[in-house]
Amino acid sequence: MPTAPRICPLCEATCGLTLTLDGTRVTGARGDRDDVFSQGFICPKGAAFGEVDADPDRLRTPLVRTDGELREATWDEAFDTIARRLPPLVEQYGPNALGVVLGNPNVHTMAGALYPPVLLGALRTRNLFTASTLDQMPKHVSSGLLFGDAFAIPVPDLDRTDHLLMIGANPLESNGSLCTAPDFPGRLKALRKRGGTLTVVDPRRTRTARLADRHVAIRPGTDALLLAALATTILAEGLTGLGALAEQVEGLAEAEEALREFTPEAVADACDVDAGTIRTIARELAAAPSAAVYGRIGGSTVAHGTLTNWLVDVLNILTGNLDRPGGALFPLSATAPAPRPAGPGKGFALGRWASRVSGHPEAKGELPLAALAEEIETPGDGRIRALVAIAANPVLSAPDGDRLDRALAGLDFMVSVDPYLNETSRHADVVLPPPPPSRSAHFDFAFNGFAVRNQVRYTPAAVPLEPGRMDECEIHARLILAATGMHGAAPDTVDAMVIGRTLAKAVTEPHSPAYGQDPEQYAAGLGGRSGPERRLDLMLRLGPYGLTLDRLLEHPHGIDLGPLQPRLPQVLKTRSGRIELLPGPIAADLPRLRRALDDAGTDGLVLVGRRHLRSNNSWMHNIPALGGGTNTCTLQVHPEDAARLGLADGAPARIKADGGELEVPVEVTDAVRRGVVSLPHGWGHDRPGTRMTVAAGRPGVNVNQLLDGSRLDPLSGTAVLNGFPVDVSPVPATRP
Numbered sequence: 001m002p003t004a005p006r007i008c009p010l011c012e013a014t015c016g017l018t019l020t021l022d023g024t025r026v027t028g029a030r031g032d033r034d035d036v037f038s039q040g041f042i043c044p045k046g047a048a049f050g051e052v053d054a055d056p057d058r059l060r061t062p063l064v065r066t067d068g069e070l071r072e073a074t075w076d077e078a079f080d081t082i083a084r085r086l087p088p089l090v091e092q093y094g095p096n097a098l099g100v101v102l103g104n105p106n107v108h109t110m111a112g113a114l115y116p117p118v119l120l121g122a123l124r125t126r127n128l129f130t131a132s133t134l135d136q137m138p139k140h141v142s143s144g145l146l147f148g149d150a151f152a153i154p155v156p157d158l159d160r161t162d163h164l165l166m167i168g169a170n171p172l173e174s175n176g177s178l179c180t181a182p183d184f185p186g187r188l189k190a191l192r193k194r195g196g197t198l199t200v201v202d203p204r205r206t207r208t209a210r211l212a213d214r215h216v217a218i219r220p221g222t223d224a225l226l227l228a229a230l231a232t233t234i235l236a237e238g239l240t241g242l243g244a245l246a247e248q249v250e251g252l253a254e255a256e257e258a259l260r261e262f263t264p265e266a267v268a269d270a271c272d273v274d275a276g277t278i279r280t281i282a283r284e285l286a287a288a289p290s291a292a293v294y295g296r297i298g299g300s301t302v303a304h305g306t307l308t309n310w311l312v313d314v315l316n317i318l319t320g321n322l323d324r325p326g327g328a329l330f331p332l333s334a335t336a337p338a339p340r341p342a343g344p345g346k347g348f349a350l351g352r353w354a355s356r357v358s359g360h361p362e363a364k365g366e367l368p369l370a371a372l373a374e375e376i377e378t379p380g381d382g383r384i385r386a387l388v389a390i391a392a393n394p395v396l397s398a399p400d401g402d403r404l405d406r407a408l409a410g411l412d413f414m415v416s417v418d419p420y421l422n423e424t425s426r427h428a429d430v431v432l433p434p435p436p437p438s439r440s441a442h443f444d445f446a447f448n449g450f451a452v453r454n455q456v457r458y459t460p461a462a463v464p465l466e467p468g469r470m471d472e473c474e475i476h477a478r479l480i481l482a483a484t485g486m487h488g489a490a491p492d493t494v495d496a497m498v499i500g501r502t503l504a505k506a507v508t509e510p511h512s513p514a515y516g517q518d519p520e521q522y523a524a525g526l527g528g529r530s531g532p533e534r535r536l537d538l539m540l541r542l543g544p545y546g547l548t549l550d551r552l553l554e555h556p557h558g559i560d561l562g563p564l565q566p567r568l569p570q571v572l573k574t575r576s577g578r579i580e581l582l583p584g585p586i587a588a589d590l591p592r593l594r595r596a597l598d599d600a601g602t603d604g605l606v607l608v609g610r611r612h613l614r615s616n617n618s619w620m621h622n623i624p625a626l627g628g629g630t631n632t633c634t635l636q637v638h639p640e641d642a643a644r645l646g647l648a649d650g651a652p653a654r655i656k657a658d659g660g661e662l663e664v665p666v667e668v669t670d671a672v673r674r675g676v677v678s679l680p681h682g683w684g685h686d687r688p689g690t691r692m693t694v695a696a697g698r699p700g701v702n703v704n705q706l707l708d709g710s711r712l713d714p715l716s717g718t719a720v721l722n723g724f725p726v727d728v729s730p731v732p733a734t735r736p
């Protein structure tokens with residue numbers, strides 16, 4: 001049977017797959033043993049690539065709303081409608097009348113990397129919302145402040161480290177995040193096999209925690225306190241070892257002073273981790289020949305998310321592990337611009353503008369997704385009247401979906417770029433469906449920059465597009481043209497414009513490989529059979545390895561570019577040109593952390609989320625092969641809490657919080673610690689007007705309905721999705 005390579009787009013691990021094909025049908029997927037990075041690894045989601053690809057509920061044509069109903073339409077009708085209705089709204093009410101929502105799969109498609117920045121650059125709206133404010137924005141803010149670049153995110157050197165301290169991540173289910181590592185589980189096992197140590201901090205005894213040398217079942221939301229106490233211990237006991245970093249760091253004494261009061265004894269009750277354990281972890285971290293601290297969702301979507309992420313890197317710095325093999329290093333992707341010479345940069349600004357209704361500061365040019373509904377609902381100048389949602393399902397993924405659901409229904413105009421008619425896209429006036437992944441080329445613009453090894457791979461579409469379908473890059477390009485008054489122009493006009501602009505700048509930069517050349521001549525020499533391929537070729541040529549698209553095509557299983565290398569000080573773009581260890585906004589947020597010590601030790605229940613290996617956020621519950629078993633929407637409760645509250649395994653419970661209440665079946669398990677209940681996200685597929693038949697048959701409940709959107713990490717605008725208070729009670733049996 002014919003086969004074709006395809007990088008898996010279903011999570012951040014970016015495994016190379018070998019698809020088996022029968023004509024244009026994908027009949028199976030196995031791990032590509034020749035892939036330079038994943039070497040044959042595959043998980044159940046990747047193995048179900050064929051089912052994901054062939055889901056009969058995927059939309060085959062655009063949908064356009066006529067007389068209140070979404071009907072199948074041609075591409076011309078769809079883009080004509082956008083061109084007719086969108087620009088007049090922007091013209092009449094200004095650029096901020098258009099909101100843009102970018103969801104998670106944009107980091108898993110070429111289109112999502114190449115076109116939204118062009119759309120935003122042309123439209124100039126301040127109303128940009130992305131999944132980052134439900135996810136990793138605290139890391140961007142922390143990196144922006146420390147290193148001057150929101151994308152300078154150190155990645156744990158998984159394959160060489162002697163010691164890994166993992167905060168709020170469960171890679172045995174998630175396969176890793178902001179740490180692209182195919183076969184994360186195998187890499188953790190290898191760490192233990194070579195005598196290394198793994199400590200996992202998680203209120204649940206996860207599959208990852210079970211693999212660890214030590215599991216610390218912390219009280220949710222208190223990791224910043226724990227990490228601060230680790231830092232004070234290292235400082236107070238003279239265990240710092242900045243080594244080569246010493247001359248690059250400023251603010252060490254100030255940071256020491258600012259953290260001084262967070263001693264192990266001071267935080268122990270709040271964290272429910274005894275002071276002795278905290279000291280031991282600190283000493284082991286400092287003593288390890290090499291070590292990395294790594295934190296993800298459980299340390300991000302919490303009340304002190306930015307402080308937690310900052311402290312992760314403070315610890316990497318204090319122990320001298322930042323930018324050193326075995327520690328936490330900055331990857332260098334093949335499509336990153338060729339490194340400019342080291343020196344002071346522009347720095348990172350926060351809060352350059354604020355949201356209209358609640359005054360939330362922008363972070364990285366974005367406003368909190370939790371504030372989208374109020375920006376649509378609240379009358380006045382700058383109200384969002386039109387929305388473009390690309391690969392996003394905020395009705396399920398963001399706080400208070402019911403309110404957002406109503407708000408979306410009140411828009412003047414909405415476009416969704418989405419393969420499904422789901423909880424969010426059902427509100428669109430025009431739905432533009434991308435083809436299934438086997439029909440798309442793939443390149444990991446985002447994840448190569450967060451990978452544990454420098455490498456580069458490109459897979460062209462495995463199967464040609466059927467007649468009547470449109471590549472997602474072309475959909476995005478045509479959307480840009482229709483939204484900006486250039487409707488009808490050829491889609492690669494957009495790519496030519498970007499190439500022209502990029503080269504105009506590059507030829508003036510002495511560190512660029514294109515320096516001093518003629519931009520038009522350079523552009524004429526680019527390879528690639530399409531606009532997006534030419535852009536990829538350009539980025540590779542201007543990148544740090546001097547690669548070309550042709551070179552990648554000669555290596556269908558990828559090119560290994562070696563282990564991560566130290567990159568300081570070149571990475572730094574702070575105004576000082578150094579690592580600014582205690583940035584102003586961080587110092588200003590520490591009193592709030594101090595106050596968290598006082599509210600500690602309450603007996604109430606708090607809720608945390610969880611992920612399942614066979615699911616992915618809100619959109620994969622429609623694949624029968626991935627459903628069932630333990631992949632269900634249950635409320636996990638510790639046996640002692642269940643007994644105290646009168647909750648029985650399998651019986652329904654009512655769960656109440658700030659934003660609402662839900663009824664959900666209980667799963668009694670000691671995998672969650674006392675005082676903590678766990679409910680997964682991405683469920684709640686029971687709204688009318690969707691076309692996801694399998695998901696609708698086992699809808700589950702939407703955990704985000706428990707939130708009203710008011711709980712945010714103030715520095716990053718990230719929603720608090722973990723560690724919020726809830727009340728749980730049994731649902732009284734009703735008489736027949």
Ligand SMILES: Nc1nc2c(c(=O)[nH]1)N[C@H]1C(S)=C(S)[C@@H](COP(=O)(O)OP(=O)(O)OC[C@H]3O[C@@H](n4cnc5c(=O)[nH]c(N)nc54)[C@H](O)[C@@H]3O)O[C@H]1N2
Pocket residue numbers: 102103104105109131134135297390391392393394396397398417418419420422434472609610616617618619680681682703704721
């Ligand atoms: N309570 C709670 N809520 C959470 C989280 C949590 O841990 N707890 N996690 C948060 C996190 S980390 C994230 S990233 C967000 C994710 O939330 P979203 O960004 O809303 O992402 P998804 O839920 O994955 O929905 C993705 C949408 O993209 C569509 N899609 C799938 N493939 C493609 C494609 O190739 N092209 C296009 N154009 N569209 C596609 C899907 O049909 C779906 O509509 O959820 C957040 N919400």
Ligand SMILES: Nc1nc2c(c(=O)[nH]1)N[C@H]1C(S)=C(S)[C@@H](COP(=O)(O)OP(=O)(O)OC[C@H]3O[C@@H](n4cnc5c(=O)[nH]c(N)nc54)[C@H](O)[C@@H]3O)O[C@H]1N2
Pocket residue numbers: 011012104135167168169170171173174175176177201202203204206218219220221222223296297298299302608609610611612613614615616617722723
């Ligand atoms: N199978 C699968 N894989 C996925 C996804 C998916 O939905 N399914 N989603 C993808 C996305 S968008 C992302 S962002 C990544 C996320 O990748 P991870 O961050 O690894 O995701 P989770 O599995 O949610 O792990 C978070 C852990 O934090 C714990 N936790 C909750 N609150 C706290 C707390 O206050 N403190 C501490 N220390 N721990 C806490 C939870 O119990 C959970 O085990 O996964 C990606 N991969």
Ligand code: SF4
Pocket residue numbers: 008009010011012013014015041042043044045046047175182183
């Ligand atoms: S681990 Fe992620 S990238 Fe690898 S096969 Fe599974 S879903 Fe795909």
Ligand SMILES: [Mo]
Pocket residue numbers: 104131135
């Ligand atoms: Mo995410």
